[in-house]
Amino acid sequence: MNGSPDYDLEAVRNRIPLLGHRILLNACSHSPAAVPTRAAAEAYLDSWERRGMDWDRWMEAVELARDAFARLVGGQPEDVAVATSVSQATSSVASGLDWSGERRRVVVSGAEFPTVAHAWRAQVRFGAEIAPVPVRDGVVALEDYEAAIDERTLVVSACHGYYQTGFRQDVGAIARLAHSRGALLYVDAYQTLGTTPFDGPSSGADFVASGCLKYLMGIPGIAFLWVRPGLAHRLRPAITGWFGREEPFAFDAGRLDWAPGARRLDLGTPPILEAYVARAGIEWLLEVGLEAIGAWTRALGARLVEGGRERGLRLLGSSDPDRKAPSTAFACDDGHAVEIALRGRGILASARGPAIRLAPHFYSTLEEVDLGLDALAEVLEADPA
Numbered sequence: 001m002n003g004s005p006d007y008d009l010e011a012v013r014n015r016i017p018l019l020g021h022r023i024l025l026n027a028c029s030h031s032p033a034a035v036p037t038r039a040a041a042e043a044y045l046d047s048w049e050r051r052g053m054d055w056d057r058w059m060e061a062v063e064l065a066r067d068a069f070a071r072l073v074g075g076q077p078e079d080v081a082v083a084t085s086v087s088q089a090t091s092s093v094a095s096g097l098d099w100s101g102e103r104r105r106v107v108v109s110g111a112e113f114p115t116v117a118h119a120w121r122a123q124v125r126f127g128a129e130i131a132p133v134p135v136r137d138g139v140v141a142l143e144d145y146e147a148a149i150d151e152r153t154l155v156v157s158a159c160h161g162y163y164q165t166g167f168r169q170d171v172g173a174i175a176r177l178a179h180s181r182g183a184l185l186y187v188d189a190y191q192t193l194g195t196t197p198f199d200g201p202s203s204g205a206d207f208v209a210s211g212c213l214k215y216l217m218g219i220p221g222i223a224f225l226w227v228r229p230g231l232a233h234r235l236r237p238a239i240t241g242w243f244g245r246e247e248p249f250a251f252d253a254g255r256l257d258w259a260p261g262a263r264r265l266d267l268g269t270p271p272i273l274e275a276y277v278a279r280a281g282i283e284w285l286l287e288v289g290l291e292a293i294g295a296w297t298r299a300l301g302a303r304l305v306e307g308g309r310e311r312g313l314r315l316l317g318s319s320d321p322d323r324k325a326p327s328t329a330f331a332c333d334d335g336h337a338v339e340i341a342l343r344g345r346g347i348l349a350s351a352r353g354p355a356i357r358l359a360p361h362f363y364s365t366l367e368e369v370d371l372g373l374d375a376l377a378e379v380l381e382a383d384p385a
């Protein structure tokens, strides 16, 4: 694989029109439109225009998206809930746990996207206690989880990839710590899914959530939650709706039953247009192959680390290829200003406070990474951090 991946990169790139005139290094933030995902959105719009109401087909599209996500994480569709955002998926899980017992702690890593921490913090008025785990130098140490998790811990919330620095956590090791003390593990994998193989059942995670807007090549408005088989029945989510029932179309307002498996975490009318797009994006990635994509995004990430070092940029987070997502963050004073300066040069990057993130994906080339780094070095030289 030296300078190119083990798939037809040109064919992938030809399906993303924006690559013709922009360098896309913002996959950690927003995916570009592509031929298959646009075609999927148009399939929905056509059916809407021509049929007016096409519920059977639309519900089938949602099921196909659920199934695609299940395949992405090595699970079964009955273990996947369809949500509208990671915020909602996390809130649904959090609202389904019992915070009144001896076990009422939630260990929350400082690397969680704020929305995930907010969902746990909202449980404090129902009895939850928050045990924070710090981020130090852009990474989270396993020893800090070890110190925080005990027999009072109900759930550990540990993202797979840290949105700010791209630090990739060791889910298996955190799962072993959580499970050895009887706690559950909640993993927000939004910053990694689609960039590398991820197998829910063997990962150790009990819940895996992700939206589709970043590396899954989708759009906002839909997210998925995989729940370890045999676990969903323990949840009685207070955030619920008719699609979480055994028979949504029984229209029985007098009865609150629970759909089997993870479907009990479904909510209201599902995001249909978004499901069309989500399925197309995920199936494209599966077709290209997550093993090959993982190898290529790793090579791109390594080039960012190495190239940043050569240009004197200050890396945030880990340089260890096993501990990083493709998104690579460099220190700067004002990330937003740097993002705008790069955009002026035709390069899309993504700021998070005092960090600028360069996030390539399976469609990126090493040359684009180099050009992005050159431009970043120039922008920072003009206005040093």
Ligand SMILES: Cc1ncc(COP(=O)(O)O)c(C=O)c1O
Residues within 6 Å of the ligand: 084, 085, 086, 087, 088, 113, 115, 159, 161, 163, 188, 189, 190, 191, 211, 223
């Ligand atoms: C890791 C991570 N989790 C969650 C979110 C937000 O999730 P949502 O807006 O779907 O609630 C983001 C970014 O938008 C993210 O990077």
